[in-house]
Amino acid sequence: MAAAFTAVLALGVTGCVPVDEPDTPPSAAGNVDQQLGELTVAAAGSMKGYSRTRFPHWRDTGKNCDVRDTVLQRDGEGIKLSGCNVVGGRWESAYDGLALTDPADVDIDHMVPLANAWRSGADEWDDSKRGDFANDLTRPQLIAVSLRSNRAKGDQDPSQWKPANRSYWCQYAADWVTVKHYWRLTVTSAEKAALTDMLEGCTWANKP
Template identity: 75%
Template sequence: MRGTRSQSLLAAALALGLAGCVSVSTPDPTPATDGGNVTEKLAELTVTSAGSMRGYSRDRFPHWRGTGKNCDVRDTVLKRDGEAIKLSGCNVVGGRWESVYDGRVLTDPSEVDVDHMVPLANAWRSGANRWTDAKRGDFANDIQLPHLFAVSRTANRSKGDQDPSQWRPANRSYWCRYAENWVTVKHHWQLTVNTAEKAALTEMLGGCTWASTP
């Protein structure tokens, strides 16, 4: 119930445009792990070949949505994931971030990217090509799920649009959470996985203590 109430408050605040950039408490982007739940979700994902990139453009996933005077979802994530945040109005101009992908500590916002756990191009190949632009916008700005993270620019560019069979974080201690978050996002948005992708996720989750516990 607490999570539902927080989500409702956040939705209401966003709907009002966060007038004056009111500070809103956002849900923890990395909730407590539930091994049984995520393995069940993985089993429920549809396995099929990756689709075509025909017609793809990042513009088909409108982001970042505004959340007040000159503020947007990117600012929201930077504030949520950082420490000692410095603002100019609602824009984040300073702070400290630890990138979960590679463990780098960053103090310059220009070195920080907000990464989509499931990249937009991967989502397109996994079924988002059939959505409306409005729904793709909902996906691209989703801060309710563990989908948007402030990470180092170098790690984000290295990841690109690759799935876990092609790219994994240099920080191996994050692999369990990475696989869990990937499955959570794909399951919620009813996106598909390919054979290699599912095998990689199965392998990653199989190496997690909680995932191997009956």
């Protein structure tokens, strides 16, 4: 799979709006251990009032294309386009190592699930801010993975679900922390303990 923060392949494609990506993944650029320590620990909130429609996605990124197409292009190789809709390519799902060639088998996962965000403070946002969160291409919030792994994850946090691919745990935990820290979302005590455990031994995560 192409690096998660490789420049978007939509550059130069007619009808698609280029999306600038940082040269270095935010999770590797900052002090993840420090960010984890700064997260507010709180009990999970209520699901009252939750609906995926309260997190409007996917936003348009050009004529007949959207954020999903952008992530498919960014995370895939050998991308085939119809206009700027992704109709073919190859993706390696970081969660379970599956190689995928049909876009229909690829889900765009929200690293921090929408329902989890709702229980962590997003219930107090307006729909515009929730839309910004659901379409966030700057933080490591969106990743192309297998449909199967995304459905297995659901809205669970790292204390409840971890990728089958253990070699991805360091990156997964760091990305989760990066997203929650930026959006000022809370974590449960069990969630923080699981993140701490996953980051143990990830020496790059603790470098200033």
